[in-house]
Amino acid sequence: MKKLVLKLIVYSILVVLSLEILVRVFHLTKDYPERYVDEYDVEKWVPNQEGYSVTGNRRQNFSKYHINKLGFNSYREFNPSKDKVEIALVGDSFIEGFHQNYYNSIGKKIEDKLKGVEVYEYGYAGYDLADQLHLINKYKKQFDFIDHVVLGLKFENDLTRGEYNVVQDRMVFETPLYKLMKEIKLIVYLQSNGFFDHIRELGKKTMSIENSLDEPKINKEDTQKNIELKYFENFMNLISIYGFDKTRFVFLIESKKTPELFLAYLKRENFKYIDFSKPFETSKRTPTLIYDKHWNNHGRDIIANLITDYIK
Amino acid sequence: MVFNSLEYFIFLPIVFLLYWFVLNKRVKAQNILILVASYVFYGLWDWRFLSLILLSTVVDYFVALKIDSLDEKSKRKSWLWVSVIFNVGLLGFFKYYNFFIDSWVDMVSIMGYEIKSTWTLRVILPVGISFYTFQTMSYSFDVYYKKLKPTTDFLSFAAFVSFFPQLVAGPIERASNLLSQILNKRTFNYDQIVSGLKLILWGLFKKIVIADSLAPMVDDIFTNYSTYPASTLILGVTMFSFQVYGDFSGYSDIAIGTAKLFGVELMSNFKFPNFSRNVAEYWQRWHVSLSTWFRHYVYIPLGGSKVSKLKAIRNISIVFLVSGFWHGANWTFIFWGAFHALVFIPVFLMGRNAVYKDSVVGENTFLPTLTEVGQVLLTFAIVTFSRIFFRSESITAAFSFINKIFTDFSYEAYSHPMGYRMIDYYVLIILFVIYEYIIRKDERSPFKFKSKVVRFIVYTIVIFSMLLFYDSHMDRSFIYFQF
Numbered sequence: 149m150k151k152l153v154l155k156l157i158v159y160s161i162l163v164v165l166s167l168e169i170l171v172r173v174f175h176l177t178k179d180y181p182e183r184y185v186d187e188y189d190v191e192k193w194v195p196n197q198e199g200y201s202v203t204g205n206r207r208q209n210f211s212k213y214h215i216n217k218l219g220f221n222s223y224r225e226f227n228p229s230k231d232k233v234e235i236a237l238v239g240d241s242f243i244e245g246f247h248q249n250y251y252n253s254i255g256k257k258i259e260d261k262l263k264g265v266e267v268y269e270y271g272y273a274g275y276d277l278a279d280q281l282h283l284i285n286k287y288k289k290q291f292d293f294i295d296h297v298v299l300g301l302k303f304e305n306d307l308t309r310g311e312y313n314v315v316q317d318r319m320v321f322e323t324p325l326y327k328l329m330k331e332i333k334l335i336v337y338l339q340s341n342g343f344f345d346h347i348r349e350l351g352k353k354t355m356s357i358e359n360s361l362d363e364p365k366i367n368k369e370d371t372q373k374n375i376e377l378k379y380f381e382n383f384m385n386l387i388s389i390y391g392f393d394k395t396r397f398v399f400l401i402e403s404k405k406t407p408e409l410f411l412a413y414l415k416r417e418n419f420k421y422i423d424f425s426k427p428f429e430t431s432k433r434t435p436t437l438i439y440d441k442h443w444n445n446h447g448r449d450i451i452a453n454l455i456t457d458y459i460k
Numbered sequence: 461m462v463f464n465s466l467e468y469f470i471f472l473p474i475v476f477l478l479y480w481f482v483l484n485k486r487v488k489a490q491n492i493l494i495l496v497a498s499y500v501f502y503g504l505w506d507w508r509f510l511s512l513i514l515l516s517t518v519v520d521y522f523v524a525l526k527i528d529s530l531d532e533k534s535k536r537k538s539w540l541w542v543s544v545i546f547n548v549g550l551l552g553f554f555k556y557y558n559f560f561i562d563s564w565v566d567m568v569s570i571m572g573y574e575i576k577s578t579w580t581l582r583v584i585l586p587v588g589i590s591f592y593t594f595q596t597m598s599y600s601f602d603v604y605y606k607k608l609k610p611t612t613d614f615l616s617f618a619a620f621v622s623f624f625p626q627l628v629a630g631p632i633e634r635a636s637n638l639l640s641q642i643l644n645k646r647t648f649n650y651d652q653i654v655s656g657l658k659l660i661l662w663g664l665f666k667k668i669v670i671a672d673s674l675a676p677m678v679d680d681i682f683t684n685y686s687t688y689p690a691s692t693l694i695l696g697v698t699m700f701s702f703q704v705y706g707d708f709s710g711y712s713d714i715a716i717g718t719a720k721l722f723g724v725e726l727m728s729n730f731k732f733p734n735f736s737r738n739v740a741e742y743w744q745r746w747h748v749s750l751s752t753w754f755r756h757y758v759y760i761p762l763g764g765s766k767v768s769k770l771k772a773i774r775n776i777s778i779v780f781l782v783s784g785f786w787h788g789a790n791w792t793f794i795f796w797g798a799f800h801a802l803v804f805i806p807v808f809l810m811g812r813n814a815v816y817k818d819s820v821v822g823e824n825t826f827l828p829t830l831t832e833v834g835q836v837l838l839t840f841a842i843v844t845f846s847r848i849f850f851r852s853e854s855i856t857a858a859f860s861f862i863n864k865i866f867t868d869f870s871y872e873a874y875s876h877p878m879g880y881r882m883i884d885y886y887v888l889i890i891l892f893v894i895y896e897y898i899i900r901k902d903e904r905s906p907f908k909f910k911s912k913v914v915r916f917i918v919y920t921i922v923i924f925s926m927l928l929f930y931d932s933h934m935d936r937s938f939i940y941f942q943f
Contacts, residue, residue, distance in 0.1 A: 149480070149481075149648065149650075151650060152650055152653060152654070155654075159916075159919070162916065163919060163920055163923055166920045166924075167920070167923065167924060167927070170920075170924055205927060205928050205929065205930060205931075206881070206884060206928050206929075208881055337927070338927070341927070341930065341932065342930075342931075342932025342933070343927075343930065343932065345932050346465070346466040346932070347466060350466055350467065433877075433879070434877060434878055434879055437879075438878050438879055438880060444879070
C-alpha cells in the first residue's frame with residue numbers, strides 16, 4: 149500500500165507540473181491585469197498594461213488587451229474636446245472587450261463606420277449602473293465634452309444596489325494570496341474552464357440541504373416580483389443621486405431579458421435605449437462565444453451597427 | 461451517482477480505504493460494505509427503486525435455492541420460470557408497458573379505429589434495470605443448468621446483484637465469475653489496483669474526450685437532419701459511432717477498473733470493435749457481456765448452430781431481435797436488431813462467423829494488410845449505418861435520415877451553430893483511432909508501454925486532453941443508462 153500511495157503522490161506531482169508547463173507553453177489561459185481604486189474611488193485597471201485574454205479550453209478565442217493611460221482597455225487614449233465628436237461606451241466586460249483584440253473593439257468598429265468620430269470605451273468587468281454613473285460623475289469634466297454616452301444595462305445584474313461604494317469582493321483579487329494563485333497558470337486555467345464549478349455546486353448542495361431543513365418555503369413568484377421592485381427602486385435612486393442627461397445618454401438593453409414594466413417606464417419617462425434583442429435573435433450565426441456568453445466578433449458587429457445607426 | 465462526477469471521486473476512495481484498511485481480512489464485512497456502498501451509490505439516483513433491486517435479489521436467491529433442492533426436471537423448470545417471469549415482468553412493466561400500449565393504439569388506429577391511450581402510465585425507467593435483472597436471471601439459469609451451486613449467504617448474494625461498479629450499465633456478469641469472487645477472500649494486489657486505476661483513467665478519457673465532446677455535434681445533426689446535406693448526415697452518424705463507443709466502453713472500463721480496486725475481475729465488455737473484420741467479429745468485440753448472455757441463455761437453449769441451417773437462422777434472428785428490444789422500447793431498436801440479423805446471417809452462411817475469433821487485425825504485423833483495411837472499413841460502415849436506427853428518435857426519422865443520404869446527396873462543410881472548431885474533433889478522432897490501433901491486442905492494458913517515460917508522457921497527454929475537451933456545461937450521464 150505504501151508503494152501505491154508513494155507512486156500516486158509522485159505521479160500526481162509530476163503530472164501537475166507537466167500540465168502547468170503545457171498550459172504555459174500553449175498559453176492556454178488568460179493574463180490578469182492588475183486592478184486598483186483611484187483617487188475618486190473609481191475601480192479600474194492599473195494604466196499601461198498589456199496581455200492576452202483566452203477563452204475556451206483549447207484557446208478558441210485569443211486576444212490581446214491594452215490598458216490605456218486612464219485604466220481602460222482601448223487602442224486609444226481618451227482626450228475629449230469641444231471640437232470633436234465623441235461617443236462613450238460605458239459598461240461591464242461586454243464593453244471592456246477582453247474577448248477581442250483591443251484594436252478590433254466595438255468602439256473601433258463604430259469609428260470605422262463613422263469617420264471622424266472618436267469612441268471611448270469605459271468598460272470594466274463587473275461594472276453595474278452604480279459604477280457607471282459614479283464614474284461619469286467623478287470624471288464629469290471629460291464626460292461633459294462627450295456627445296453621446298451609451299450605457300450597457302442588464303436589468304438582472306446591474307441594478308442590485310441603489311448607491312455606489314467600492315466593491316471589496318473584486319479587490320480581493322489583488323490580495324497576495326490571489327496574486328500567488330494567479331501565478332499558477334494551471335489553477336487559472338481550471339478555474340476559467342469551470343473545473344471548480346462542481347466543487348462549488350457540491351458545496352451549495354450540501355448547504356441547501358442543511359438550510360432547507362429549517363427554512364420556511366418561499367413563493368418564487370413573489371420573490372421574483374420583490375426583486376424586480378427592488379431593482380426598480382435602485383434605478384430611480386441612482387438616477388436621483390447622479391442625474392441623467394436624457395439628451396446625451398442612452399441605454400444599451402436586451403429587451404428580451406428586461407421586465408416589460410421597466411421597459412414601459414423607460415419609454416414613459418423618455419429614457420432612450422438601443423435594443424439588441426431582435427438582431428441577436430434573428431442572426432443566422434451565434435453572436436456569442438461558445439464557452440462564454442460574451443459577444444463574439446459577429447455579436448460585436450451587430451452592436452456596433454446598432455450604435456452607429458442610432459448615432460446617425 | 462455517476463462515475464464521472466465529483467461525488468464519485470469522494471465516494472470511491474472512502475469505500476476503498478474502508479474496504480482494505482478497516483475491514484481487511486473479513487470477507488463478510490467487506491461484502492456488507494460493498495452492499496451498503498452499492499445501495500448508497502444507487503440510492504443517490506432514486507432510493508425508491510432500491511426496492512426493485514432488493515425484490516429481484518430476494519426472488520432469485522430463494523428461487524435458486526428451491527431449484528437446487530429439487531430433482532425433478534419439470535419442477536426445477538417451473539421454479540426457473542418464476543425467476544424469468546418475475547424479472548421479465550419487472551422489465552416489461554417499467555420498460556415496455558407504454559410501448560405495448562402505444563403500439564396497440566397505433567395498430568388499432570391503422571385499422572380505422574380511434575382509441576385514446578388511456579392506459580398509458582407515466583412509468584419512470586429505473587436506471588440499470590435491464591442489467592441487474594439479466595444478471596440475477598443468469599444466476600437462476602446457472603443453478604438450473606447445474607453449473608453453479610446456489611449460495612446460502614444472502615448478503616453476499618445481494619452484494620453480487622448490486623455490485624456498484626457494474627450495477628447500472630454492466631458488464632452483465634455471470635454468477636459463476638462474479639459471485640464466486642465475492643464469496644471468496646480477496647487480497648490486496650498492487651498490480652491489480654494499478655491496472656484498475658489505469659483502466660479508470662482510460663475510461664474517463666473515452667467518456668470525456670471522445671463521447672462528451674462529440675455529443676453537441678451529434679445532437680445537432682440528428683435533431684436538425686432535415687436541414688443538413690447528406691455529407692453532414694454521414695458525418696453525424698460517424699461521430700455518433702465514436703460517441704456511443706467512447707461512452708459505453710468508457711463506462712465499462714471505469715466499471716472494470718473500479719472492480720479491480722476491490723480485488724474483483726469483471727469480464728471485458730469491449731475489445732476494440734472498431735477494428736472488426738466482419739459483423740460476426742464485431743459482435744465478439746462489442747458489448748461482449750450482453751452477447752455472451754444471449755448466447756448462453758437464448759441462442760444455445762434454442763439449439764444454437766447445431767440445428768438445421770433454417771433453424772439456426774431463426775435462432776440468430778431471435779437473438780438479434782430480442783437484443784434490439786432489450787435496448788429500448790422503441791421500433792428503432794427492433795429495426796436495429798433486425799438489420800444486424802440481416803447482415804450477420806450471410807456471414808454465418810458463409811461459415812465465417814468464427815474465423816476471427818482468436819485474432820486481431822494486424823495479428824502478426826504492425827500494419828494491417830490492404831484486405832484487412834477494406835474489411836475493417838466495410839464493417840465499420842455497416843455498423844455505423846445501423847446506428848442511424850439506434851440514434852434516431854423514431855423509425856420515421858430514421859428512414860427520412862437514410863432517404864436523405866441516398867436520394868439527395870450533396871456535400872457541404874459542416875459547422876456547428878455554436879461555432880465549435882471542427883478541425884479539433886476530426887484530429888481527435890484520427891488520433892484516437894491510431895492510438896486504439898496501437899493498443900488493440902489487449903483491451904485491459906491501455907497503457908502497456910515498456911518505457912516508463914513513454915508511459916508517463918501518455919498519461920500526461922491523456923489527462924491534458926481531458927482538460928482540453930472537458931465541458932462543464934455538459935450533461936454527464938451515460939448513453940446506456942437509458943437502457
